[in-house]
Amino acid sequence: MGDIFVVVEHRKGEVRDITYEMLFKAGQLCREYSHNLTAVILAGHDESFLDDIAPKADRGIVYEDESLKHFNGDLYRDILKGLIEEHRPFLTLAGHTSWGMDLGPALSAKTGYPLATDCVDILVENDRPVVIRQIFSGKVFSRVSFKESEGYLVSVRPGSFLPEDIEARKGEVIKNELPADLPVPRKNFVEFVDTAAGDVDISQADLLVSIGRGIGDEDNIEELKNLANTMGGTLSCSRPIVDKNWLPKYHQVGTSGKSVKPKVYLAFGISGAFQHVAGITAAGTVIAVNKDKKAPIFRVADYGVVDDLFNVVNALKEKLNA
Amino acid sequence: MNIVVCVKRVPLTQEVDLEIDGTGKDVKKDALAYVVNDWDNYAIEEAVLLQEKFGGTATAITIGTEDDEEVLRRALAVGADRAIRIDPGDLELDGFVISKLLAGVIKDLEYDLVLTGVQADDDNCGMVGIMLAEHLGLSHAAVVTGVEPEGDEATIKVELEGGMDEVSKIPFPALLSIQTGINEPRYVSIMGIRKAGKKELKVLEVADLNLTEDDLTPRTVVEEVFLPPETEGAEIIEGDASTVAEEIIRILTEKGVMV
Ligand SMILES: Cc1cc2nc3c(=O)[nH]c(=O)nc-3n(C[C@H](O)[C@H](O)[C@H](O)COP(=O)(O)OP(=O)(O)OC[C@H]3O[C@@H](n4cnc5c(N)ncnc54)[C@H](O)[C@@H]3O)c2cc1C
Ligand SMILES: Nc1ncnc2c1ncn2[C@@H]1O[C@H](COP(=O)(O)O)[C@@H](O)[C@H]1O
Numbered sequence: 001m002g003d004i005f006v007v008v009e010h011r012k013g014e015v016r017d018i019t020y021e022m023l024f025k026a027g028q029l030c031r032e033y034s035h036n037l038t039a040v041i042l043a044g045h046d047e048s049f050l051d052d053i054a055p056k057a058d059r060g061i062v063y064e065d066e067s068l069k070h071f072n073g074d075l076y077r078d079i080l081k082g083l084i085e086e087h088r089p090f091l092t093l094a095g096h097t098s099w100g101m102d103l104g105p106a107l108s109a110k111t112g113y114p115l116a117t118d119c120v121d122i123l124v125e126n127d128r129p130v131v132i133r134q135i136f137s138g139k140v141f142s143r144v145s146f147k148e149s150e151g152y153l154v155s156v157r158p159g160s161f162l163p164e165d166i167e168a169r170k171g172e173v174i175k176n177e178l179p180a181d182l183p184v185p186r187k188n189f190v191e192f193v194d195t196a197a198g199d200v201d202i203s204q205a206d207l208l209v210s211i212g213r214g215i216g217d218e219d220n221i222e223e224l225k226n227l228a229n230t231m232g233g234t235l236s237c238s239r240p241i242v243d244k245n246w247l248p249k250y251h252q253v254g255t256s257g258k259s260v261k262p263k264v265y266l267a268f269g270i271s272g273a274f275q276h277v278a279g280i281t282a283a284g285t286v287i288a289v290n291k292d293k294k295a296p297i298f299r300v301a302d303y304g305v306v307d308d309l310f311n312v313v314n315a316l317k318e319k320l321n322a
Numbered sequence: 323m324n325i326v327v328c329v330k331r332v333p334l335t336q337e338v339d340l341e342i343d344g345t346g347k348d349v350k351k352d353a354l355a356y357v358v359n360d361w362d363n364y365a366i367e368e369a370v371l372l373q374e375k376f377g378g379t380a381t382a383i384t385i386g387t388e389d390d391e392e393v394l395r396r397a398l399a400v401g402a403d404r405a406i407r408i409d410p411g412d413l414e415l416d417g418f419v420i421s422k423l424l425a426g427v428i429k430d431l432e433y434d435l436v437l438t439g440v441q442a443d444d445d446n447c448g449m450v451g452i453m454l455a456e457h458l459g460l461s462h463a464a465v466v467t468g469v470e471p472e473g474d475e476a477t478i479k480v481e482l483e484g485g486m487d488e489v490s491k492i493p494f495p496a497l498l499s500i501q502t503g504i505n506e507p508r509y510v511s512i513m514g515i516r517k518a519g520k521k522e523l524k525v526l527e528v529a530d531l532n533l534t535e536d537d538l539t540p541r542t543v544v545e546e547v548f549l550p551p552e553t554e555g556a557e558i559i560e561g562d563a564s565t566v567a568e569e570i571i572r573i574l575t576e577k578g579v580m581v
Contacts, residue, residue, distance in 0.1 A: 011482070048460045070488070073462060095447070096484045101440070101499070102464040105417075105449045109456035114418070114541030117447050135445055135547065136335040140342075141351055142547045147539065158483075186461035190477070196485020207579035231580050235333060243503030255483050264579045266570070271336055285577055288556060292337040296550075303573065304556030305566050315567035 063108025240297015361439025
């Protein structure tokens with residue numbers, strides 16, 4: 001029997017969904033293998049979410065300091081390293097998120113515990129974790145084991161474990177003092193800036209006509225924009241379209257863009273990377289057009305069309321103008 | 323400002339019917355076309371932009387076979403000054419071992435900044451950059467969408483979820499994992515290719531790097547790769563484009579989003 005640690009992720013005083021997803025999965029593993037669930041909270045003073053998180057774990061270990069209000073790679077890594085070396089948890093979970101992508105590898109390098117990133121499932125076989133990951137942007141799955149170690153680190157893909165209800169646990173709260181030998185952080189927070197605001201609010205649209213790298217060329221955007229207009233829909237897109245400056249950022253759907261909830265999401269030439277489809281979980285009906293019948297988007301779409309998108313676009317235009 | 327940029331050559335897998343190879347631990351790769359990892363393209367461009375603005379050198383490094391030198395030559399053609407390939411021989415590689423090999427080379431170079439991509443398009447790990455930073459003892463940031471050096475520090479933007487960036491300050495030397503969209507990677511020019519031929523491309527063996535056996539032991543092992551089950555997923559609309567269009571219009575009308 002050992003510990004499973006969940007590193008609580010929060011921003012601007014609010015707990016991020018990934019935290020509940022990890023607590024849910026960790027709770028299942030704890031039940032099955034008689035481990036204890038520890039939520040580790042590094043936060044500023046008087047963060048109100050403590051009362052919410054603690055009862056979802058056997059114990060909450062809390063470090064409170066103004067320097068911990070925002071994620072700081074140096075401080076978070078060193079505090080967690082100390083804590084892990086003290087308690088030797090069997091498994092430590094962090095999110096495969098922007099800050100988890102900084103924390104996970106750093107913690108692994110510092111503790112020597114092996115790390116598997118972006119995992120969509122966690123199993124235990126012969127007293128060791130085994131994880132399921134996706135490679136090639138979701139076209140292939142892989143089952144990964146770890147070199148034997150005292151403890152293991154796993155970063156969890158957001159949206160992989162959808163919590164029904166998280167069972168109540170002991171919820172003991174332990175407030176720890178900051179370690180005395182903490183380094184002076186090198187990277188220092190300045191401010192948050194909003195990058196997604198703009199003229200069009202794709203999150204309010206009932207019909208989104210969404211385009212991805214498959215449209216091939218900037219010149220084709222106009223045509224798709226016209227199609228969206230004719231249909232009374234709004235144009236949105238995947239990340240590469242914004243990266244190339246073909247459309248402004250506020251058109252982007254996905255983890256680093258917007259979450260949308262249209263009644264119908266019509267996707268042209270989008271492969272369906274998790275960072276994209278995470279933005280359409282609340283969409284009503286998803287129709288995907290892609291010439292690759294193995295494109296991951298077909299696994300989340302309700303309807304699929306395996307064809308060159310321009311064939312479909314032209315046929316739609318003909319019918320609609322007729 | 324001296325910059326090191328880590329680049330990887332990856333197979334293109336869109337529009338390809340991938341098959342599992344005989345070992346069951348990888349996909350068949352012989353028929354695949356290869357490119358520079360998308361994220362690394364942006365990292366190379368950022369290195370060249372900074373080098374052009376602030377002087378110094380840009381060095382591109384890859385771990386790979388002779389075929390993988392293609393990505394180094396591309397980096398040289400768009401403006402990197404020199405390149406290093408580490409030949410892994412028949413070493414088993416995972417993110418940890420790759421980060422140790424890179425650290426083994428970079429520790430002896432002069433640099434202010436090390437750039438990697440956020441993730442490689444094949445293994446999608448997003449791990450090597452920050453592990454490398456820790457081996458080198460560097461300050462670091464992941465998912466970076468802006469870098470503005472000023473004296474011995476830089477103001478950087480880290481991309482967070484939900485359309486938000488975090489602005490912070492970070493001192494040199496630092497490692498940043500670069501996110502797509504940070505710049506607009508330039509195309510390779512004929513001039514560039516000609517110049518690249520004259521630039522240094524050094525090849526190192528693992529034995530040159532002074533690494534321990536532990537450094538060269540993978541921390542994770544791929545036991546098996548498999549294709550997702552075919553049963554789940556979308557109902558495929560069959561027929562010619564005209565039939566498909568009618569069906570799409572029917573669905574849109576039924577859902578009440580089109581009048
Ligand atoms: C930290 C992080 C955050 C990210 N955030 C986001 C995000 O918010 N949103 C987002 O979208 N991505 C995001 N990404 C990027 C994501 O991982 C993928 O790279 C991206 O979603 C791919 O976009 P795509 O599907 O348009 O392009 P590709 O993956 O290149 O897919 C193009 C598709 O078009 C198809 N195609 C090509 N030509 C045609 C044609 N003529 N007709 C029909 N189909 C065709 C191909 O078969 C392929 O499936 C993020 C990545 C990271 C690391
Ligand atoms: N074989 C390699 N050679 C050089 N750089 C690499 C290699 N593998 C990964 N990297 C770097 O590490 C980044 C992240 O890769 P990964 O952690 O594998 O997703 C890539 O974008 C590259 O910059």
